[in-house]
Amino acid sequence: MFTRGVLAALMVGVAAGSTGCATSRLLIDAQSARTNTHTVLAFEETVFNRHRVEEGFERYVAPDFRQHAAALPDDREGSISALSRLLGNDFPASRVTVERTVAQGDLVAVQLVWEQTPGQSRGVARVDIYRLQDGRIVEHWDVTQSVADRNAGH
Numbered sequence: 001m002f003t004r005g006v007l008a009a010l011m012v013g014v015a016a017g018s019t020g021c022a023t024s025r026l027l028i029d030a031q032s033a034r035t036n037t038h039t040v041l042a043f044e045e046t047v048f049n050r051h052r053v054e055e056g057f058e059r060y061v062a063p064d065f066r067q068h069a070a071a072l073p074d075d076r077e078g079s080i081s082a083l084s085r086l087l088g089n090d091f092p093a094s095r096v097t098v099e100r101t102v103a104q105g106d107l108v109a110v111q112l113v114w115e116q117t118p119g120q121s122r123g124v125a126r127v128d129i130y131r132l133q134d135g136r137i138v139e140h141w142d143v144t145q146s147v148a149d150r151n152a153g154h
Contacts, residue, residue, distance in 0.1 A: 033103035036132045040108040041098065043137060044128070048096040048114065051087045053080055062136035069142045091116045096126075106132050113147060122147040 039060055046056035057065075057080050065076040072082050087094060095118060099111045108130045115123040125147050131139040 029105065033105070033108070035135065036106065036108050036130075037101050037103045039132060039135060040110060040128075040130050040137065041101070043130075044096055044098065044110060044112070047083060048087070048094065051092070051094075053084045053087060060137055062133065062138045065137060066139045068140060093118055108132065114144075 043056050043060040046052050046059065057076065061076060063076065065079070067074045067076075067079045072079050094114060094116045096112045096114045099113065101111075102109045110128045110130075112126055112128070113123045114126055115121070123146075124144050126142055126144045129141045130137050
């Protein structure tokens with residue numbers, strides 16, 4: 001038969017053990033979110049600042065990638081072709097500036113400004129949302145709008 005002291009100690013041990021598991025899971029999730037964020041930022045840098053589209057897809061994007069952006073084909077090869085034309089022909093000097101990132105689980109959102117023609121236009125504000133699986137990008141969505149003139153109406 002257990003005494004109250006032994007039973008209390010056993011309950012504290014079980015509670016501490018279960019808390020440790022929850023804490024470990026939170027640490028794993030945080031590390032995964034951090035790793036996924038680094039992958040996405042490396043992809044953005046490679047594709048949109050260095051204009052190395054094929055390299056970016058080869059290194060960071062899964063073979064079964066799905067594109068959900070309205071302006072791009074929905075498959076990997078179509079996206080590579082369209083982005084290569086866009087960044088190579090239409091906007092060869094373009095650059096993105098990341099404002100912030102938010103990551104949770106397998107999703108990473110990146111808020112950025114894409115200067116299509118630096119010095120000539122205000123650019124495009126964009127939020128890219130990526131889903132990753134096994135360290136690779138498997139899906140992408142985006143929301144875009146023209147950057148408002150900060151002096152308008154003042």
